[in-house]
Amino acid sequence: MVNNVLPLRPAVPADPIDEIAGLGRWSMVRAGAHMSLSTVALRLLGADGAAGGRWAGAVVAEDMAGLAAVLADIGEHGTAADCEFRVIEPEQGIRWLRLQALAAEGRPVACGLLTDITAVKRAAMRERFNFALTRYLIGTDTFDEAVYKIIHLVCEELGWDWGAFWARERGGGVETLRCRHVWHTADRDYSAFRSAAAALAIRPGEGPVGQTWLTGQAQWVDTGAAQAGMARVHAAQRCGLQSGFFFPVTYAAADGSVHCAGVLEFFSAAPRQREAQLPGLAESISALIAQTAQRMVQQERVRVLAQTDELTGLFNRAHFHVLLDAACEAGGEFGLLYIDLDQFKPINDGFGHAAGNEVLRQFAGRLRQLAPAGAVAARLGGDEFALMAPAGLGEAALDALAGAVLEAARTRFSYMGHELSVSASIGIGLFPRHASDTAQLLHAADAAMYVSKRNGRNLVSYFSPDGDTQQCAAAAQLLMLSALQDALQRDEFFLEYQPICDAQDGSVVALEALIRWRKADGSVVPPDQFIPVAEQSRLIVLIGRWVIEQVCRDLPLLRASLPGVRVHVNMAAPEFLDSDLPRELVAITSAAGIDPGQLCLELTEGVVMQRIEKAVPIMTELVRLGFEIGLDDFGMGYSSLSLLKALPVSSLKIDRYFLQGVPHQRDDCAVVRSIIDLGRNMKLRVIAEGVETDAHLGFLRQFGCALIQGYLPGRPMPLAGLLAWNQLLSR
Numbered sequence: 001m002v003n004n005v006l007p008l009r010p011a012v013p014a015d016p017i018d019e020i021a022g023l024g025r026w027s028m029v030r031a032g033a034h035m036s037l038s039t040v041a042l043r044l045l046g047a048d049g050a051a052g053g054r055w056a057g058a059v060v061a062e063d064m065a066g067l068a069a070v071l072a073d074i075g076e077h078g079t080a081a082d083c084e085f086r087v088i089e090p091e092q093g094i095r096w097l098r099l100q101a102l103a104a105e106g107r108p109v110a111c112g113l114l115t116d117i118t119a120v121k122r123a124a125m126r127e128r129f130n131f132a133l134t135r136y137l138i139g140t141d142t143f144d145e146a147v148y149k150i151i152h153l154v155c156e157e158l159g160w161d162w163g164a165f166w167a168r169e170r171g172g173g174v175e176t177l178r179c180r181h182v183w184h185t186a187d188r189d190y191s192a193f194r195s196a197a198a199a200l201a202i203r204p205g206e207g208p209v210g211q212t213w214l215t216g217q218a219q220w221v222d223t224g225a226a227q228a229g230m231a232r233v234h235a236a237q238r239c240g241l242q243s244g245f246f247f248p249v250t251y252a253a254a255d256g257s258v259h260c261a262g263v264l265e266f267f268s269a270a271p272r273q274r275e276a277q278l279p280g281l282a283e284s285i286s287a288l289i290a291q292t293a294q295r296m297v298q299q300e301r302v303r304v305l306a307q308t309d310e311l312t313g314l315f316n317r318a319h320f321h322v323l324l325d326a327a328c329e330a331g332g333e334f335g336l337l338y339i340d341l342d343q344f345k346p347i348n349d350g351f352g353h354a355a356g357n358e359v360l361r362q363f364a365g366r367l368r369q370l371a372p373a374g375a376v377a378a379r380l381g382g383d384e385f386a387l388m389a390p391a392g393l394g395e396a397a398l399d400a401l402a403g404a405v406l407e408a409a410r411t412r413f414s415y416m417g418h419e420l421s422v423s424a425s426i427g428i429g430l431f432p433r434h435a436s437d438t439a440q441l442l443h444a445a446d447a448a449m450y451v452s453k454r455n456g457r458n459l460v461s462y463f464s465p466d467g468d469t470q471q472c473a474a475a476a477q478l479l480m481l482s483a484l485q486d487a488l489q490r491d492e493f494f495l496e497y498q499p500i501c502d503a504q505d506g507s508v509v510a511l512e513a514l515i516r517w518r519k520a521d522g523s524v525v526p527p528d529q530f531i532p533v534a535e536q537s538r539l540i541v542l543i544g545r546w547v548i549e550q551v552c553r554d555l556p557l558l559r560a561s562l563p564g565v566r567v568h569v570n571m572a573a574p575e576f577l578d579s580d581l582p583r584e585l586v587a588i589t590s591a592a593g594i595d596p597g598q599l600c601l602e603l604t605e606g607v608v609m610q611r612i613e614k615a616v617p618i619m620t621e622l623v624r625l626g627f628e629i630g631l632d633d634f635g636m637g638y639s640s641l642s643l644l645k646a647l648p649v650s651s652l653k654i655d656r657y658f659l660q661g662v663p664h665q666r667d668d669c670a671v672v673r674s675i676i677d678l679g680r681n682m683k684l685r686v687i688a689e690g691v692e693t694d695a696h697l698g699f700l701r702q703f704g705c706a707l708i709q710g711y712l713p714g715r716p717m718p719l720a721g722l723l724a725w726n727q728l729l730s731r
Contacts, residue, residue, distance in 0.1 A: 018038060018040050019039075019040060022040065022044075022115065022116055023040060023113055023114075023115060024037065024038050024040040024041025024042075024043070024044045024045075024113065024114035024115065025037075025038040025040070025041060025111070025112075025113060025114070026038070026041050026099075026111065026112060026113075026114055027109055027110065027111040027112075028071075028074065028075065028109065028110045028111070029108060029109055030074070030075045030076075030078060030104065030107075030108055030109065030110055031108060037114075040114075041114045044087075044095075044097055044114055044115075044116055045058060045087060045097070045114070046058045046087060046089045058087040058088060058089060059085055059086070059087055060085070060086040060087065060088055060094065063085040063086050064085075066083065066085065067083060067085045067099070070083040070099070070101075074101050074104070074110050075110070077105070078103060078104035078105040078106070078107065078110055079101075079103060079104075079105070080101055080102060080103040081099065081100065081101040081112070082098070082099075082100050082101075083098070083099045083100075084096060084097070084098050084099075084117065085097055085099070095116060095118040096116070096117045096118045096120075096121040097114060097115065097116060097117065098113075098114070098115045098116075098117045099112065099113075099114055100112045100113045100114075100115075122280065125157075125158075126280060126281055126284065128157070129153070129157050129158070129281055129284075130281075130284055130288070132153055132157060134288065142296070143261070143292070143296060144165075144167075144180060144181065146289060146292045146296075147165045147167075147180075147181060147249065147261075147262075147264075147289065148165070148181040148183070150264070150285055150288075150289065151163035151164065151165060151181060151182075151183045151264065152183045154264075154266060154278065154281075154285075155183055155184070155185070155266070158278055158281075159268070159270075160266045160267065160268050160278070161184060161185045161187075161188070161241060161267060161268055161269050162182075162183075162184040162185075162190065162193075162236075162239075162241060162265075162266065162267040162268075163182070163183050163184070163264065163265070163266045163267075164179050164181065164182045164183075164197060164264070164265050165179070165180050165181045165182075165249070165262055165263075165264055165265075166178065166179055166180070166202065166209050166213075166262050166263045166264075166265065167180040167261065167262040168260070168261060168262055169201075174203075175204075176201040176202060176203055177201070177202040177203075177209060177210065177213055177262060177263060178200070178201055178202075179197040179198055179200065180262070182194055182197065188239060188240055188269075189239075190239055192235070192238075192239075193235055193236065193238075193239045196232070196235055197232075200232070207230050207231070207232050207233070208221050208230065208232070208233065208244065208246045208265070209232070209246060209263050209265060211246075212246040212247060212248055212263045213248060213260060213262075213263050216248050216250065216260065217248075218245065218246060218247035218248070218279060218282055219245075219246050219247075220243065220244065220245055221233050221243070221244040221245075221246070222242065222243060222271070223236050223237035223241055223242055223243070223244065223267075224237060224242065236267050239267075240269050241267040241268065241269055242268065242269060242270060242271045243267065243268045243270065243271050244265060244266065244267045244268075245265070245266050245278050245279065246263055246264070246265045246266075247263070247264055247279075247282040247285075247286070248260050248262075248263055248264075248286070249261045249262050249263065249264055249285075249286060249289055250286055261289070264285070266278060306318075306319070307319035309364075309378070309379040311357055311360060311361060311364075311379070312360055312361055312364030312379045313364065313368075314364050314367070314368065314377050314378050314379045314385070315376060315377070315378040315379075316378065316379065317378065317379075317380045317381055319378070320376065320378035320380065320386060320388075321438060321442075323376050323378075323388065324336070324388060324438040324441065324442070325437075325438050327388060327391070327431070328431060328432075328435075328436075328437055328438055328441065330391070331432075332391035332392065332431075333391060333392065333430070333431065333432065333433075334388065334389050334390065334391045334392070334393065334430075334431055335388075335389040335393060335395075335398045335428055335429070335430050335431070336386065336387075336388055336389070336428065336429045336430075336431065336441055336442070336444075336445045337386065337387040337388075337389065337398075337401070337402055337405060337426055337427070337428055337445065338384070338386055338426065338427040338428075338429070338442070338445035338446050338448065338449040339367075339384065339385040339386065339387065339405060339409075339424050339425075339426050339449070340383060340384050340385075340424065340425050340426075340449055340453070341359075341363065341383040341384075341385075341409060341422045341423070341424055342409075342422055342423040342424060342425055342453075342457040342458060343421070343422050343423065343457075344356065344359070344383040344422055347359060347420055347422070351415065351418065351420070354415075355415045355416075355418075355420065356383075358413070358415045359413045359415070359420060359422065360379070360383065362413050362414075363385070363408065363409060363413070363422075364377070364379060364385070366408040366411070367385060367387065367405065367408065370401070370404045370405065370408060371387060372389070372390060372393070372397075372401065373390065374390030374391070375387060375388060375389055375390050375401075376388040386445075387401070387405065389401060398428065399460070402426050402428060402460040403460070405424060405426060406423070406424055406426065406458065406459075406460065408424075409422055409423050409424035410422075410423055410424075410458070423457055423458035424458065425449050425450075425452035425453045425457050425458070425459060426448075426449060426452060426459070426460045426461070427444075427445045427446060427447065427448025427449030427450070427451065427452060427460075427461055427462075427463065428445060428448055428460065428461070428462045428463065429441050429442070429443075429444030429445035429448060429462075429463045430444075430462070430463070434463045444463040445463065447463060448461045448462055448463040448464070449461070451464070477533050477536075480529075480530060480533045481533060481534075481537055481539060483519075484517075484530060484533065484534055484539055484543070485539065487517055487519070488539075488542060488543070488546065490520070492517055492518055492519060492520065493515055493516065493517055493518075493543070493546060493550075494515075494516050494518060494718065495513050495514065495515060495516065495547065495550050495551070495554065495718075495719070496513075496514045496516055496716035496717055496718055497511040497512065497513060497514070497554075497558070497567070497716065497717060497718075497719065497722050498511065498512045498514060498709060498714060498715065498716040498717075499511060499709070499713055499714035499722075500512060500568065500687055500707055500708070500709045500713075501707065501708055501709070501713040501714065502706065502707065503688075503697065503700055503701055503705055503706055503707060503708045504701065504706075506713060508562050508565060508714075508726065509565070509566070509707060510565060510566040510567065510568055510600070510707070511558065511562075511565060511566075511567050511568065511722075512567070512568040512569075512570075512602075512709065513547060513550075513551050513567055513568065513569050513570075514527065514716050515527060515531075515543065515547055517530055531572075534572075535572050535573070535574065538574065540572045540574050540575060541572075541574055541575040541578065544571060544572060544575040545575075545584065545588070547569055548569060548585060548588050548599075549588055549592070551567050551569060551599070552588060552589060552591075552592035552594045553592060554567075554719055555567060555592075555594050555598055557719065557723065558719070558722075558723075559598070561723050561726055561727070562726060565598075566597075566598055566599070566600055566628070567598065567599055567600070568599075568600045568601075568602050568630060569599060569600070569601055569602065570602050570603075570632065571601050571602060571603045571607075572607075573603075573606075573607040573611075576601075576603050576607055576615065576618065577607070577611055577614055577615060577618070578618075579614075579618065581618060581622070582618065582621045582622050582625055585599075585601075585622070585625075585627065586625055595626065596625055596626035596627045597626045597627070597628065599627055599628065600627075600628040600629070600630045600650070600651065601622065601627055601628070601629055601630070602629075602630045602631070602632040602653070603615075603629070603630075603631070603632060604631070604632050604633050605631060605633065605634065608631075608647065616646065616647065616648075619647065619648050619649075620648050623648040628650045628651070629647075629648060629649045629650060630649060630650060630651035630652070630653060630685075630687075631644075631647070631649050631651070631652050631653065632653050633653065633655040633689075634652045634653055634654060634655060634675060644682075645682070649684065650684060650685060651679075651684055651685040651686070651687060652675060652678070652679045652684050652685070652686050652687070653686075653687045653688075653689050653709075654672060654675050654676075654686065654687065654688045654689060654705075655689060655690075656689045656690025656710070657690075658671050658672050658675075659672065659688060659689070659690040659691060659692075659696055659710075660690070662695070662696055662699050662700075663695055663696075663698070663699040669699070672688070672699070672700075672703070672705075673703050676700075676703050676704055676705050680704065685706060685707060686705055686706060686707065687707040687708070687709055688700050688705050688707070688708050688709070688710075689709045689710060690709075690710050691708040691709065691710030691711075691712045691713060692710050692711045692712050693712065694712070696708075696710070696712065697712060
């Protein structure tokens with residue numbers, strides 16, 4: 001309809017205002033379907049003004065059907081319209097026009113305006129393109145990926161059929177451009193054109209790509225008018241491509257210098273010499289590529305910092321764990337060396353941390369040099385390092401590698417004229433023999449390293465279940481210590497009291513305070529599990545003070561029910577050998593209003609004999625202050641009778657071990673009788689511990705033991721239970 005029904009009538013003279021504003025006017029006789037166009041409208045359409053002329057030939061083919069439908073609707077119904085379409089001319093290229101019609105129902109003539117909206121369309125296109133480009137580049141990890149996305153976007157958004165990126169490469173001392181990325185539409189066979197591009201190595205100045213690289217200036221080519229020697233342009237013409245546009249990809253480096261990373265080329269099957277969309281966007285594309293390049297440099301810097309140990313330059317612990325995860329997931333067989341430097345702390349203490357840091361740096365350098373291809377070295381923290389051997393390295397090669405690491409650690413380190421010596425303890429875990437994941441593998445290698453430490457250091461040990469058991473015990477001890485600290489803060493400890501009775505009439509003479517631990521979940525931890533752990537730290541002193549304070553709080557109630565009763569309290573070596581003990585105990589008893597004579601402090605022979613020169617003065621001072629001292633587990637230690645005579649003690653307690661054989665084992669009976677006689681002769685109270693049967697009791701009565709303690713006379717009981725038990729006995 002556009003071609004056949006709407007011939008042009010002679011042009012309507014242009015209004016000067018229309019010329020200034022660029023407004024084209026048109027009118028159409030609806031019945032005759034003839035259009036009258038102003039001079040401006042004709043110029044916009046690219047048509048001549050002769051009678052009978054046609055103008056629809058300039059309309060882009062894809063837009064013709066929509067424009068024809070709008071004009072037909074105006075002619076038939078006189079409806080208002082607003083239509084956008086494109087025209088293309090050899091001199092002007094593609095332009096966007098807008099046709100507007102006023103409503104003309106009931107009128108024979110329709111009229112309206114024709115305006116050029118190319119500038120608006122191109123501005124919107126640039127904005128949309130830049131937005132899409134920015135969105136596509138977010139999250140791009142590599143420069144090549146960014147460039148490929150740009151090629152794809154330009155071709156799809158701006159209607160180009162072929163795009164490629166020519167990147168700079170250096171080989172043999174000569175720089176060339178090679179085609180790295182290509183994107184093209186699927187409507188033509190570009191295989192030959194693509195293969196030719198892949199084989200080319202373009203030097204500066206060769207063809208349009210080389211000229212763009214050399215001059216830094218964008219350029220257009222018309223494939224049909226290309227000069228001889230431009231083989232690539234002629235190859236594009238043979239593929240049906242008519243127009244080409246080339247521009248350099250440049251960006252500013254951190255020092256302000258401009259770098260050309262390569263050249264972008266685009267070809268179109270339609271003639272586009274005058275089409276200004278891509279040239280207008282070329283500067284934006286280069287700017288965004290520059291931003292992307294700078295962002296990637298920053299990301300790489302952050303990545304390196306996040307993965308690298310700052311002091312040594314090796315991988316840090318976090319990234320090493322990531323690499324171990326990947327190696328375990330890959331499923332190959334490999335070994336892990338866990339390395340700990342021996343005698344490193346004395347270097348820090350004697351020469352300062354600067355010396356220690358220098359040793360760590362030098363050792364890291366040696367580790368990096370001896371690591372085989374595919375190995376990964378890391379500093380895990382402090383003076384601990386790790387080396388993940390490459391997959392498939394046999395045990396013989398692994399042994400040799402570990403030996404080289406030992407030698408690297410033994411070789412002296414130089415610091416400010418001093419030669420410093422260390423060694424290394426190395427543990428080796430094998431995947432998947434010793435572990436099924438990263439955590440287990442690290443644990444296995446770490447456990448093996450501690451075996452090397454325990455066996456004298458400067459050794460290599462492979463993981464074994466026995467070594468792991470020892471490390472698990474050490475770990476359990478650390479966890480127990482932490483839990484004990486929490487128990488003190490949460491008041492989870494409580495006391496039970498076991499009666500010490502007269503062997504003849506069974507009356508309660510004294511009590512032994514026994515600490516118990518009830519955890520938050522209600523479970524009770526036996527003393528033999530936590531007391532030995534507490535004794536290996538200062539924590540036992542804090543627990544001992546808590547026991548004394550609690551006994552002092554309970555004593556008024558105890559003596560109200562059991563007049564004259566004395567409470568025995570066990571003392572551990574670390575607290576009893578503390579010279580501040582007498583002063584602290586007096587402070588506790590004074591604050592509670594308790595007479596020190598109501599307490600008997602029990603300690604074992606071993607505690608006294610190990611440090612007798614320190615123990616005796618403390619014992620003497622405690623006795624002077626009114627406290628009583630008792631020897632617990634007598635017969636199990638190494639005390640001599642001469643030393644025993646010098647100790648200011650008031651009681652002996654026969655260890656339960658000897659009561660087990662009474663009255664049937666002759667040796668046990670002899671020992672028990674000897675201790676009873678010794679105590680009687682030294683005028684000491686003798687307490688037999690572990691009395692559980694009537695046979696035990698009968699033997700002790702026969703040979704004159706005055707006091708007994710055990711399940712037979714009474715089990716350990718909480719304070720309330722003890723008071724109730726004693727009330728029942730009194731009835």
